[in-house]
Amino acid sequence: MNILYAIILGIVQGVTEFLPISSTAHLTLTAKLLGLVDPAHPEAWTAFMAVMQLGTLTAVLIYFRKDIMVMAFSLFHDLFSHGNGNGFRGYGQDSRLALWIGVGTLPVAVIGLAFKHVIEGALTKTTLVIAASLVTLALFLWLAEKVARHIRSLQQVGWADALVIGCAQALALIPGSSRSGTTMTAALFLGFTRETAARFSFLLSIPAVFASGLYELSKVHGAFDLGVGNLAVATVVSGIFGYASIAWLLRYLMKNTTMIFVWYRILLGLTLAFLVYNGMFGLN
Numbered sequence: 001m002n003i004l005y006a007i008i009l010g011i012v013q014g015v016t017e018f019l020p021i022s023s024t025a026h027l028t029l030t031a032k033l034l035g036l037v038d039p040a041h042p043e044a045w046t047a048f049m050a051v052m053q054l055g056t057l058t059a060v061l062i063y064f065r066k067d068i069m070v071m072a073f074s075l076f077h078d079l080f081s082h083g084n085g086n087g088f089r090g091y092g093q094d095s096r097l098a099l100w101i102g103v104g105t106l107p108v109a110v111i112g113l114a115f116k117h118v119i120e121g122a123l124t125k126t127t128l129v130i131a132a133s134l135v136t137l138a139l140f141l142w143l144a145e146k147v148a149r150h151i152r153s154l155q156q157v158g159w160a161d162a163l164v165i166g167c168a169q170a171l172a173l174i175p176g177s178s179r180s181g182t183t184m185t186a187a188l189f190l191g192f193t194r195e196t197a198a199r200f201s202f203l204l205s206i207p208a209v210f211a212s213g214l215y216e217l218s219k220v221h222g223a224f225d226l227g228v229g230n231l232a233v234a235t236v237v238s239g240i241f242g243y244a245s246i247a248w249l250l251r252y253l254m255k256n257t258t259m260i261f262v263w264y265r266i267l268l269g270l271t272l273a274f275l276v277y278n279g280m281f282g283l284n
Contacts, residue, residue, distance in 0.1 A: 005034055006230035007237050010055065014241025017056040018202060018249055020141060020181030020261045021268075024049060025130045028175055029272070032127075048231065054213040055235035059242035060202050067203070071098040093155050097203075103159050104166030105207040111170040112212070127276050133176025134269030141181060142262045144188035152192040154199055161190050162204075169204060176269070179205055184258070194253040202246060 012030050016023040027049055031037045037045045061068065074094035083090025091099075168186035172179035180201045187197035 001034075001036055001227055001230050003230065003233055005036065006227075006233040008034070009052065010234040010237025011241050013049075013052050013234065013238035014056055014059070014243075015245050017053065017238070017242050018180050018198075018245045020137075020178050020184055020258060021265055022130075022134060022137075022172075022176050022178035022181060023053075023056075024172075025134060025176040025178075025268075027052075028130065029127070050212045050215070051231060052235050052238055053209050055237070055239035056242035057206065057209045057213065058239045059246060060206055060209075063243055063246050064199075064203060068206075070094050071101075075099070097154070097157060100157055100159055100162035101204055101207065104162035104169065104204045107163070107166040107170040108173065108208045109211070112173060112208075115173070127272055129174070130176035131269040131272040131276070133174050134265045134272070137177050137181050137185065138262045138265035138269070141185045141188075141258055141265075144185045145257055145259060145262070148188040149191040150188075150193045152190065152196065154192075154196045157192075157196075157200060161187075161192075164190065165200065165204065169208065179208075181261070181265075188258075194258065195250060198250055198253055 009027060009030060012026050013023055016026045028037065028045065031045060071094045074092050075098040078084075078091045078095040081090075165183050165186045168182040169179060171177050171182045180198070183201040183204060184194075184197040187200060188194070192200070
């Protein structure tokens with residue numbers, strides 16, 4: 001790997017991490033085309049991607065820094081004041097939202113640990129799995145757009161909503177599904193507005209991506225011959241483009257549907273299936 005490849009991977013990660021089109025799919029396909037994925041050691045590429053996600057995590061933390069600070073201080077206050085003497089009933093909405101993010105993180109933590117070897121293995125790097133996930137989630141996102149009411153706000157998120165969206169986040173462990181795609185789809189089914197679906201999706205990603213990145217950080221050095229410097233460059237670039245991606249998507253969803261992503265996913269998924277079927281580009 002060289003610096004140019006690192007920059008390309010960083011751009012791909014940053015642009016696709018927050019769009020409902022699957023950053024894992026785009027990164028893995030890009031890396032395959034660049035000859036960076038070793039079939040004998042697929043877990044090394046999983047580690048590289050997870051660490052690189054710390055760059056886009058930083059983008060989330062910076063973009064939503066005010067929201068995060070408000071939730072943190074509110075939760076700290078309510079915990080030590082016991083909800084101003086009223087117990088949990090006295091907790092403010094910001095405190096509750098912080099707790100619901102924790103609730104929503106439980107499914108991906110449990111499933112991620114239970115199926116760690118499968119997730120890190122070769123099966124999840126298979127192009128046909130990625131293609132099938134791209135198309136399947138596209139159909140669910142299309143259905144969500146058709147039946148969604150788009151009336152609920154971030155202040156109306158409850159523990160049950162967080163758990164359902166959290167279970168959807170766990171499906172993103174399958175490459176091609178997309179963390180933002182699965183969580184936004186679930187939120188739309190629950191009646192939230194598109195902007196709220198995106199915002200909660202981004203906030204919910206923080207604990208999972210942070211834990212995954214730190215876990216893989218301990219294994220990435222020496223696991224794959226891509227270079228520490230290249231990893232650092234890719235991570236920084238992903239953070240810069242990730243910040244821009246967040247800002248763009250939130251503005252876009254204020255006035256537009258997610259149908260452009262639905263059609264993109266279907267087109268990409270079918271194209272990949274065609275290429276694999278015809279043995280082109282060595283995608284397998």
